[in-house]
Amino acid sequence: MIQRLIPLFLTLALPALAQDGGQLFRLYCSACHGADGKGATGGAFPPLAGSPWVGGDPDRSVKIVLHGLHGPVDVMGKTYNLEMPPQGAMLPDDQIAAILTFVRTSWGNQATPVTTEFVQATRTATRDRNTAWTAGEILKLHPLPLEKTALTHLISQVYAGKWSELPDFSTLKAVNVEEEHDGILTVTDSPLKDSFAMIWQADFQAPADGEYTFLLDADDAAHVIIDGKSVVQVQGTGPMNGSRAKQEKATLTKGTHKFRVEYLEISGNKGITLGWKAPATRNWNWLSDHKGDSGTTREAIPIEPVDGRPVIYRNFIAGTTSRAIGVGFPGGLNLAYSADNLAPALLWTGDFIDGARKWTDRGTDTSPPAGENLVKLAHSRAFPESARFRGYKLDPAGNPTFSVQIGEQILLDSWRAETGTLIRKLTVSGSHLDLQLSQPPELIIEGAAGNSTLKLTSGQPVTLTYRWK
Numbered sequence: 001m002i003q004r005l006i007p008l009f010l011t012l013a014l015p016a017l018a019q020d021g022g023q024l025f026r027l028y029c030s031a032c033h034g035a036d037g038k039g040a041t042g043g044a045f046p047p048l049a050g051s052p053w054v055g056g057d058p059d060r061s062v063k064i065v066l067h068g069l070h071g072p073v074d075v076m077g078k079t080y081n082l083e084m085p086p087q088g089a090m091l092p093d094d095q096i097a098a099i100l101t102f103v104r105t106s107w108g109n110q111a112t113p114v115t116t117e118f119v120q121a122t123r124t125a126t127r128d129r130n131t132a133w134t135a136g137e138i139l140k141l142h143p144l145p146l147e148k149t150a151l152t153h154l155i156s157q158v159y160a161g162k163w164s165e166l167p168d169f170s171t172l173k174a175v176n177v178e179e180e181h182d183g184i185l186t187v188t189d190s191p192l193k194d195s196f197a198m199i200w201q202a203d204f205q206a207p208a209d210g211e212y213t214f215l216l217d218a219d220d221a222a223h224v225i226i227d228g229k230s231v232v233q234v235q236g237t238g239p240m241n242g243s244r245a246k247q248e249k250a251t252l253t254k255g256t257h258k259f260r261v262e263y264l265e266i267s268g269n270k271g272i273t274l275g276w277k278a279p280a281t282r283n284w285n286w287l288s289d290h291k292g293d294s295g296t297t298r299e300a301i302p303i304e305p306v307d308g309r310p311v312i313y314r315n316f317i318a319g320t321t322s323r324a325i326g327v328g329f330p331g332g333l334n335l336a337y338s339a340d341n342l343a344p345a346l347l348w349t350g351d352f353i354d355g356a357r358k359w360t361d362r363g364t365d366t367s368p369p370a371g372e373n374l375v376k377l378a379h380s381r382a383f384p385e386s387a388r389f390r391g392y393k394l395d396p397a398g399n400p401t402f403s404v405q406i407g408e409q410i411l412l413d414s415w416r417a418e419t420g421t422l423i424r425k426l427t428v429s430g431s432h433l434d435l436q437l438s439q440p441p442e443l444i445i446e447g448a449a450g451n452s453t454l455k456l457t458s459g460q461p462v463t464l465t466y467r468w469k
Ligand code: HEC
Pocket: 025, 028, 029, 030, 031, 032, 033, 045, 046, 047, 048, 051, 052, 053, 054, 060, 061, 064, 065, 069, 070, 071, 072, 073, 075, 080, 081, 082, 083, 084, 085, 087, 099, 100, 103
């Protein structure tokens, strides 16, 4: 109670002043993190001074302050395994912003201020969260900033000449060669203004085995080559505004790879944007001074099941009709049901939907399924024109049942997920019904005996299980 009165008093006493982050820090954080940010009681608590957790992307620290943190966490070479209680109910957005701005700019920390709007947006985006984060959850969403880029031994070479496509560099002589110690590609401080080409060569340090994503945009042309293989290319003349940006995947083993980027500036503006994502991560790491902008690289806002209940998504989903109902089941199984075709349309595994495209307005663009193993089921309408979609209901566990009326008959189509399989129960009332079943080759469907027509009898439900081969 006392704790609630203090911020109220401060807000009343200082109506026109910005929140004093330092004072709020001493009130709400220093008991554990120390007035000097080094961790109270001789470092029994983790430090905020110098902690990469508070640097870079402010998402990490905002989420930790809102909902708390528990379980093992590594901070500057030491593992803590404690509990930080959530502060979100006690501290309003402007106070959290002020405290974190103070933390990010004190004791030698040098990070950008945190705005009230940012805290507010994060609070809204995570409003269903009612448990403390684990360090793993936070890192999956917001990896720690890399101290250096993945490029070491980066050397740039500049070539003068007029070309309309990337030239054959093997016959050319460089006019300028430089070592780029920061591991960052830049063309803005090139010695030539127009009509030049460049090569960067470096060692790319891949942190893990797996599939990497590379994003390239350039004004004008550019080409990324790893271990002698073409990975991603932007051709011809044009602006660097995302419209010509390309994303490609490359499978790399953990360790060092020969990295080569070729670039061509024809005339006018110049620039290069190059980013990469490590396997199974969401954030871009930038290898260029210019970082990608919102269109192609805005940060993901994953929509995911909460507390073991499926999540429903009502918006345009790529690959199906405009009236689709997305269902993200716990365990990484996902369904899009088409209310136009009166049938399940898509199944996929892994992440459900990235809400970032729709965060500010509904818009007209479609969101692609965010996960993997996408399978298309129905491509067209399952029943005659007279059939009607009658909506869907959720059972107490949050699992949907879609209903379709075909003349006098009602078809109930229920879905739930269980350890890697989707279980579909079909019930018809009225007379019997022949249901066309699509059997994509990627799936094993049990309960249909390999038939593409399922004969449903009134009052005798049929259960099908769907699993990926
Ligand atoms: C009751 C003690 C306590 C209070 C109060 C507290 N924290 Fe924490 N904080 C912790 C503990 C303990 C951890 C580590 C939790 C773990 O091991 O899982 C932590 C971790 C963190 C981390 C991530 C690790 C690091 O060291 O960078 C940040 C950031 C953080 N706290 C910020 C804050 C801020 C800002 C406040 C004030 C609004 C605050 N904490 C208030 C105990 C506290």
